[in-house]
Amino acid sequence: SLTERLSGVFKKLRGKGRLSEADIKAAMREVRMALLEADVNYKVAKDFCNQVSERAMGQEVMESLTPAQQVVKIVNEELTRLMGGDEPTQLHIKNKGQTVLMMCGLQGNGKTTHAAKLGKYYRKLGRRPLLVACDIYRPAAIDQLRIVGEQAEVPVFEMGTERPELIAQKAMAYAKDHGNDIVIIDTAGRLQIDEALMDELVRIKQTVEVDDTLLVVDAMAGQEAVNVAKTFNEKIGIDGVILTKTDGDTRGGAALSVLAVTGKPIYFQGIGEKLDDLEPFYPSRMAGRILGMGDVLSLIEKAQAVQDDKEAEEAAKRMMANKFDLNDMLAQFAQIKKMGGASALLSMLPGGNQIDPDALDEKALPHIEAIIYSMTPEERAKPSIINPKRKRRIAAGSGQTVEAVNKLLRQYEMMQKLMKQAKRNPKGFMRRFSGL
Ligand code: GDP
Numbered sequence: 001s002l003t004e005r006l007s008g009v010f011k012k013l014r015g016k017g018r019l020s021e022a023d024i025k026a027a028m029r030e031v032r033m034a035l036l037e038a039d040v041n042y043k044v045a046k047d048f049c050n051q052v053s054e055r056a057m058g059q060e061v062m063e064s065l066t067p068a069q070q071v072v073k074i075v076n077e078e079l080t081r082l083m084g085g086d087e088p089t090q091l092h093i094k095n096k097g098q099t100v101l102m103m104c105g106l107q108g109n110g111k112t113t114h115a116a117k118l119g120k121y122y123r124k125l126g127r128r129p130l131l132v133a134c135d136i137y138r139p140a141a142i143d144q145l146r147i148v149g150e151q152a153e154v155p156v157f158e159m160g161t162e163r164p165e166l167i168a169q170k171a172m173a174y175a176k177d178h179g180n181d182i183v184i185i186d187t188a189g190r191l192q193i194d195e196a197l198m199d200e201l202v203r204i205k206q207t208v209e210v211d212d213t214l215l216v217v218d219a220m221a222g223q224e225a226v227n228v229a230k231t232f233n234e235k236i237g238i239d240g241v242i243l244t245k246t247d248g249d250t251r252g253g254a255a256l257s258v259l260a261v262t263g264k265p266i267y268f269q270g271i272g273e274k275l276d277d278l279e280p281f282y283p284s285r286m287a288g289r290i291l292g293m294g295d296v297l298s299l300i301e302k303a304q305a306v307q308d309d310k311e312a313e314e315a316a317k318r319m320m321a322n323k324f325d326l327n328d329m330l331a332q333f334a335q336i337k338k339m340g341g342a343s344a345l346l347s348m349l350p351g352g353n354q355i356d357p358d359a360l361d362e363k364a365l366p367h368i369e370a371i372i373y374s375m376t377p378e379e380r381a382k383p384s385i386i387n388p389k390r391k392r393r394i395a396a397g398s399g400q401t402v403e404a405v406n407k408l409l410r411q412y413e414m415m416q417k418l419m420k421q422a423k424r425n426p427k428g429f430m431r432r433f434s435g436l
């Protein structure tokens with residue numbers, strides 16, 4: 001995989017005091033190979049490597065990072081840029097009147113599922129979406145939309161096997177009458193691109209004013225997905241992509257090439273079959289995932305902003321080495337606050353989404369601090385000795401309940417377990433990180 005190849009590359013850079021031009025060249029050769037293996041478009045891979053080497057050579061080596069880390073940092077930043085920058089690109093959702101989203105793409109790529117996912121997503125944001133059944137060729141398609149619409153609690157407009165453009169037009173009138181402000185049109189797909197399909201989509205677009213033509217593509221298709229995107233863009237004009245089944249894709253080739261090849265951003269990604277499995281597409285997170293290290297680099301960057309480099313490195317090292325105890329946890333809270341809160345921090349750690357951010361909620365921090373302050377230094381260093389009797393004492397001393405003490409200890413144990421898991425997993429982030 002790309003992840004493995006890249007970590008192999010960076011391991012080779014390990015221990016070098018300074019990065020020579022030859023080092024960078026050799027590393028970039030490997031990176032290019034890794035990208036090509038991940039099914040990244042040839043030209044995209046080449047341009048990418050040129051970009052990275054240019055930056056790597058021009059830059060003076062930062063004192064706080066090893067040369068290998070520095071290259072990883074640049075690769076990470078360039079990957080992010082390649083996919084659209086730091087923030088997700090927003091759909092063109094209007095605040096007044098009807099916004100029309102049209103799903104298009106090949107059969108089985110996830111149009112119907114993602115029409116419903118988007119419907120649910122916007123309903124939860126307080127909008128009133130309407131799903132429109134324009135896949136008229138298989139009776140099962142309308143049923144499927146009706147079922148997922150029901151699950152999403154989003155109404156479905158259908159007119160059986162009427163012409164799709166007529167259905168779309170009537171749906172607009174229906175939406176106006178019923179106060180639906182986001183109209184999501186599900187369309188038919190084919191196993192392959194054909195003229196009839198394209199014509200049909202063009203006719204829908206000529207009949208209703210589509211704000212976002214969303215191409216739904218399966219991430220697992222790799223380079224082929226990018227070719228599909230290119231063709232759809234040329235034939236009907238797309239505004240952006242919904243990249244589906246990223247839960248199954250480990251290669252990342254599609255995600256990396258789409259923007260560079262089509263000029264169109266990825267708006268959302270599908271991360272599973274359930275209707276909640278939809279996320280705005282964060283290029284930085286995808287870059288981190290491709291590099292296999294969470295958003296650890298941005299974590300380091302943020303840490304650097306509030307601490308001096310050495311201290312940050314120490315804290316990170318202790319965390320990575322699974323050595324942090326409750327004393328460390330306490331010491332980190334001040335930093336957590338400065339770094340934008342616990343949930344922000346957790347979202348950056350690999351596996352951090354497994355931790356309930358509520359349990360480390362900003363509002364809960366003073367309570368947690370109070371509890372830890374009420375422990376003896378020994379208890380803080382070795383939480384396993386905290387028995388029920390000690391718990392009652394700590395609770396009383398901190399003005400908290402025993403349940404709150406238990407909750408904190410559970411949270412601490414979970415974090416430790418997570419660190420251990422990550423360490424045990426040879427392909428996991430810990431090893432790679434400490435191997436830099
Ligand atoms: P359509 O033909 O383009 O409308 O595709 P469907 O919406 O019917 O989806 C085809 C299959 O892919 C269904 O079994 C979906 O459950 C599945 N699917 C769609 N999106 C995702 C995703 O993001 N992850 C996973 N694992 N499966 C997905």
Ligand code: MG
Pocket residue numbers: 111112113135141186187
């Ligand atoms: Mg469908």
